[in-house]
Amino acid sequence: MTLTSRKTGLAGLATLGVSALLLAGCSAAPTGTNTTKAASNFLPCMVSDSGGFDDHSFNEIGLQGLQAAAKSLGVKEKHVESNTNDDYAPNIDSLLGQGCNLIVTVGFLLSSATDAAAKANPDVKFAIVDDGLDNEGATGKDGKPTGDGKVDVANGKPILFDTAQAAFLAGYAAASYSKTGVVGTFGGIQIPPVTIFMDGFVEGVQYFDKVKSKSVKVVGWDVTSQTGVFTGGFAAGVEAKTAAQGLLDQNADVIMPVGGPIYQSAAEAIKDKKNGTVMIGVDADVYNTDKSVRDILLTSVQKRVDSGVEAVVKAAASGDFNNTPYVGTLKNDGVGLAPFHDYASKVDSNLSKEIADIKAKIISGDIKVTSAATPK
Numbered sequence: 001m002t003l004t005s006r007k008t009g010l011a012g013l014a015t016l017g018v019s020a021l022l023l024a025g026c027s028a029a030p031t032g033t034n035t036t037k038a039a040s041n042f043l044p045c046m047v048s049d050s051g052g053f054d055d056h057s058f059n060e061i062g063l064q065g066l067q068a069a070a071k072s073l074g075v076k077e078k079h080v081e082s083n084t085n086d087d088y089a090p091n092i093d094s095l096l097g098q099g100c101n102l103i104v105t106v107g108f109l110l111s112s113a114t115d116a117a118a119k120a121n122p123d124v125k126f127a128i129v130d131d132g133l134d135n136e137g138a139t140g141k142d143g144k145p146t147g148d149g150k151v152d153v154a155n156g157k158p159i160l161f162d163t164a165q166a167a168f169l170a171g172y173a174a175a176s177y178s179k180t181g182v183v184g185t186f187g188g189i190q191i192p193p194v195t196i197f198m199d200g201f202v203e204g205v206q207y208f209d210k211v212k213s214k215s216v217k218v219v220g221w222d223v224t225s226q227t228g229v230f231t232g233g234f235a236a237g238v239e240a241k242t243a244a245q246g247l248l249d250q251n252a253d254v255i256m257p258v259g260g261p262i263y264q265s266a267a268e269a270i271k272d273k274k275n276g277t278v279m280i281g282v283d284a285d286v287y288n289t290d291k292s293v294r295d296i297l298l299t300s301v302q303k304r305v306d307s308g309v310e311a312v313v314k315a316a317a318s319g320d321f322n323n324t325p326y327v328g329t330l331k332n333d334g335v336g337l338a339p340f341h342d343y344a345s346k347v348d349s350n351l352s353k354e355i356a357d358i359k360a361k362i363i364s365g366d367i368k369v370t371s372a373a374t375p376k
Contacts, residue, residue: 042317044070045100046079046309047091049107051234051260053081056289057282058260058305062106062129065309072310073317088113096121102316104159104309105129108193118156125321127157127312129305130193132325132375151323158325159308163193163282164200164371165362166301166335167256169355170280171204173299173337174254175216176351177278184220184247186229186266188240188259192373194230197258197282197301199223199371207358207367219250226372231262240265248273254298256280267293278343285338298347300338304328327375331363 046066048059063079070077078098080091088110095103096117102125105114111131118126118133133156151158174183185201187194198221205218220243221228229246231239240257244266247255253276257266263281270277279293281300286293308326315321328334337355340347361367 040075042073042075042102043098043100044075044077044102044104044313044317045095045098046077046104046106047088047095047110048079048081049105049109049234050082050084050087051107052083053079055234055260056286057263057284058129058303059106060289061284061304061306062104062309065306066104066313068306069310069313069317073314075317085109089116092117096124101125102127102313102321104313106305107131108191109189114156115153118153122155125155125157125316126153127159127309127316129159129309130161132158132160133323151325154323157312157321157323159305159312159328160325160375161303161305161308161328161335162196162330162369162375163301163303163335164196164203164369164374165330166303166337167197167200167282168204168207168362168367168369169337169358170256170299170301171201171206171218172208172358173204173340173347173351173355174201174256174280175205175208175212175214176348176354177298177343177346178216178254179276180251180253181215182217182219182251183254183256184218184250184252185256185258186220186231186243186247186262187257188231188234188262190228190230194258195221195226196371196373197256198228199373200369201256201280201301203369219252220247220255231259234260234262236261236264238265241269244269248275248277253277254280256282256301258282263293264290267296270296281338287338287341294342297341298343299340302336302338304334304336308334325375329363330359 051059053059053063066077082091092113104127106129108130114128133151185198202218202223205216229243231243240262257263278298279296280298283303286300287297308328
């Protein structure tokens with residue numbers, strides 16, 4: 001087995017580019033996968049991005065999916081955590097050296113390292129969360145992805161999510177709950193897996209305004225110009241708290257931070273404000289993963305990375321692996337809106353029914369949710 005060579009400048013986002021998620025022929029979530037054919041020595045493995053497996057977000061739930069699949073198959077698993085972008089290629093190499101049959105990489109930032117490893121090791125299966133593996137993508141002058149939409153490695157499978165659909169529901173809920181008439185969102189890094197949330201959120205607010213004849217303002221992201229507030233990374237810290245504070249200063253009383261642990265700093269800013277502002281989580285149902293923010297959590301936009309990873313691992317173990325993208329949607333329950341939990345009695349009494357009706361219309365196609373980053 002040949003270990004992949006580390007690509008020059010992996011740590012720089014410029015070398016990563018922006019992979020297009022506009023993919024043709026995407027598959028629905030696999031169901032009823034036959035795992036009886038799984039070899040007892042099948043070894044599924046995973047590499048996190050720099051957010052780590054304790055991010056209460058997509059790395060953590062991705063690992064849960066890997067572990068659930070391994071338990072169901074009766075096999076062991078291996079996983080390794082990345083601390084910086086420089087760790088991606090070496091971590092993949094380490095797992096290759098340990099005989100992994102399938103390596104799942106978690107996050108768009110691992111695109112370059114995953115693509116290189118898959119090409120250098122055609123006998124090993126790879127899957128990546130949030131990247132299309134379409135010639136590693138590219139970015140045009142407008143900042144939009146310009147990849148060709150075709151998975152360029154036979155042994156690589158994208159695991160993608162149309163989170164704009166679920167974020168649309170969150171935007172509608174945010175607009176309904178807002179007392180100030182201003183809601184906001186900000187992101188970690190301006191890449192498609194982040195902006196797809198923000199696009200859907202804004203469109204959901206706009207839909208609320210249309211059907212309710214209201215005028216709720218969104219700060220932090222402009223869909224038309226694709227410009228907004230970003231921290232430059234996914235770590236909690238001063239940058240994330242400052243970004244959240246900027247939205248609060250514009251009178252936003254519902255905020256959706258998009259980018260793993262950055263929500264923790266947004267929560268600090270909200271609690272410092274003590275004015276009744278609430279937060280919307282992303283990826284996991286943050287109510288279940290982080291009890292410390294329950295008191296300010298309205299709901300969460302769920303990207304069920306665990307379900308996608310589990311399905312892909314089981315398919316690979318049973319010999320059903322292919323490079324057709326897995327795409328999570330509202331229809332196949334790959335994305336969704338979490339319950340309102342402690343805020344169930346505080347939202348409008350008709351909101352849950354309205355959300356259910358909107359969800360049904362999105363699934364049927366009566367409501368179109370669009371984003372430059374939507375998987376197709």
